[in-house]
Amino acid sequence: MTQASQRPGEERRFAPDFLLELFSNPLDPGYADAAARRATYGPKPPWRRRGALVLRTMALAAVGFLLVVAWREAAAAEPDRTSAHAGLVDEVKTAQERTDELQVQSDRLRQEVRVQQQAALGGSAEELARVREREAAAGLAPVTGSGVVVRLADAPVPIDPTTGKPSGAEVSRVLDVDLQAVVNGLWAADAEAISINGQRLTSTSTIRTAGHAVLVDFRPVTSPYEVSAIGPDNLEARFKRSVAAASMRELVDQYGLGFSTREESGLRLPASPGTGLRYARPAGSPSPSRGVR
Amino acid sequence: MIAFLALIAGVVAGVLLEPTVPVGLQPYLPIAVVAALDAVFGGIRAKLDGVFDDKQFVISFVSNVIVAAFIVYLGDQLGVGGQLSTGVVVVLGVRIFGNVAAIRRHLFRA
Numbered sequence: 001m002t003q004a005s006q007r008p009g010e011e012r013r014f015a016p017d018f019l020l021e022l023f024s025n026p027l028d029p030g031y032a033d034a035a036a037r038r039a040t041y042g043p044k045p046p047w048r049r050r051g052a053l054v055l056r057t058m059a060l061a062a063v064g065f066l067l068v069v070a071w072r073e074a075a076a077a078e079p080d081r082t083s084a085h086a087g088l089v090d091e092v093k094t095a096q097e098r099t100d101e102l103q104v105q106s107d108r109l110r111q112e113v114r115v116q117q118q119a120a121l122g123g124s125a126e127e128l129a130r131v132r133e134r135e136a137a138a139g140l141a142p143v144t145g146s147g148v149v150v151r152l153a154d155a156p157v158p159i160d161p162t163t164g165k166p167s168g169a170e171v172s173r174v175l176d177v178d179l180q181a182v183v184n185g186l187w188a189a190d191a192e193a194i195s196i197n198g199q200r201l202t203s204t205s206t207i208r209t210a211g212h213a214v215l216v217d218f219r220p221v222t223s224p225y226e227v228s229a230i231g232p233d234n235l236e237a238r239f240k241r242s243v244a245a246a247s248m249r250e251l252v253d254q255y256g257l258g259f260s261t262r263e264e265s266g267l268r269l270p271a272s273p274g275t276g277l278r279y280a281r282p283a284g285s286p287s288p289s290r291g292v293r
Numbered sequence: 294m295i296a297f298l299a300l301i302a303g304v305v306a307g308v309l310l311e312p313t314v315p316v317g318l319q320p321y322l323p324i325a326v327v328a329a330l331d332a333v334f335g336g337i338r339a340k341l342d343g344v345f346d347d348k349q350f351v352i353s354f355v356s357n358v359i360v361a362a363f364i365v366y367l368g369d370q371l372g373v374g375g376q377l378s379t380g381v382v383v384v385l386g387v388r389i390f391g392n393v394a395a396i397r398r399h400l401f402r403a
Contacts, residue, residue, distance in 0.1 A: 030353065031339040034346035052347030057299040059351045063329045064303025066358075070326040072307070073314055 106273055136193070139202035139272040143193045146265035147230035148239060150182055152248070153258030154223040172255035174225055176209040178248065179216075182227055183207065185244030191229035193269050197221040200272035217272070224258060228267050236263045320369070321362040324381055328357035331385045334392040341399040361385070 038044075044052075121127045135141035155172035159165070179196065186194055194201045199216040206217060213220040229235060239245055240261060248259045314322060332354035339345040361381050368377030 030349040031335070031342070031344045031346055034349045035344035038346075049347075052351075053295070055351045056347040057295060059354045060296050060299035060333075061303035061306065063333055063354065064300040064305075065307045066303075066322075066326055066329050068304050068307025069312055069314060070322045072311070073319065073322055 103273070110271070110273075135271075139193065139200050139205075142200075142269060142271045143230060144266065144268045145193075145230035146233070146263070147191065147193075147228065147267050148186075148236040149262050149264050149267070150186070150227040150229070150239070151258065151260045151262075152178060152182065152223070152225040152227070155256035155258075172257060173212065174214070174223060174257055176207050176214050178251065178257075179207050179214060179225060179227070181244040181247060185239055185242040186227065186229040186231070186235070188244075189231060189235050189238035189242060191231035191235060194227060194229045195269040196225055196227050198270055200270050202272045205272070228264075228269055230267055230269060236261055320374070320378075321365055324361045324365050324378060325358045327382055327385045327389075328361035329354060331388050331392075332357045334389050334396065338392045338395045338399075341396060357385075 043049075117131060118128060121131070132141060136143045152174045154174055157166045157171055158169045183194055183196070183201065196207070196216050199219055199221060201216070206215070208215055210220075213222065214225070215221070229239075232238075245261075248257070251257045252259045332350065335353060336345060336350040339350070364381055365374055365378050368374040371377075
């Protein structure tokens with residue numbers, strides 16, 4: 001073969017194109033050298049040949065051993081990975097089911113509270129109406145009215161131009177600050193009740209990013225985000241003039257986020273599952289006539 | 294024949310002993326396997342070429358495994374372990390392919 005043509009003592013050099021050499025000539029030149037040595041000096045003495053045989057046998061046994069060990073490792077790692085994944089999926093599903101269950105329970109209890117309230121107030125229509133109004137203002141009761149729906153959406157998944165498939169590039173996402181700015185803009189435009197994807201906001205609501213999800217009151221909401229707000233008739237116009245809307249339009253230009261507003265009558269915003277106050281206590285007289293507003 | 298038996302003996306020993314690889318060595322195992330395969334195919338080709346040499350084979354096997362593992366270790370320390378692993382696999386893969394092609398020419402004359 002080509003290696004055998006190498007003359008003993010001929011200086012071996014790497015070709016200028018080392019990679020080409022690597023591709024065309026993959027045999028260790030050492031074999032050719034050894035063959036050349038044998039040709040020059042004759043075969044090795046028997047004791048060396050026997051030693052070499054032992055060494056070769058041991059090396060081959062080591063190769064077999066290595067193969068088995070590697071195979072066992074790979075085989076052992078695989079079920080680990082899949083079972084861990086399956087376990088996590090199960091855990092998430094169980095947690096979601098539990099959340100749904102608790103949500104249903106909470107809704108039922110709230111209904112019960114309402115009934116009890118009605119009973120306690122002795123059916124006084126005036127008192128009841130006042131409580132309702134307070135609750136609605138605080139976000140603890142569902143409200144209806146006309147207003148505006150602001151729609152925010154993550155930028156579409158970038159398509160790889162060569163493969164035509166979704167590329168792995170990071171998607172431009174709507175962040176918590178964007179939602180916060182929009183909500184603040186709506187409040188500033190005199191909105192009276194706001195919900196994000198059906199999550200009603202209260203005075204203690206939080207909007208924040210955790211990883212790739214936005215959490216509203218610790219519940220994940222996902223794109224597209226629909227911020228519904230009930231407010232005065234000119235709410236949409238006022239919001240569109242706000243700084244928040246202007247900065248969102250800029251984000252649309254720069255990152256391709258989705259942003260649109262539409263007026264809608266007969267919006268219905270749900271009650272917040274609000275936990276109530278745990279640490280703060282109402283200050284001053286309990287008289288209902290001297291409170292907020 | 295002896296070579297084949299030795300290989301089988303190694304496999305059997307691996308199956309029977311059920312060795313556990315220390316966690317620190319696990320990343321180097323696949324690379325070591327590829328390096329060992331390179332040495333084995335190089336040896337088979339040399340055998341068919343009629344230039345096989347025991348010393349050359351043993352040294353190429355041991356040094357292949359050690360150097361490959363060392364390169365990956367170095368890459369890990371430098372933070373480019375994945376890329377260097379890929380490099381090692383590509384180079385050894387090319388050599389394996391070349392040697393297997395030569396073996397094929399010997400065996401099938403094609």
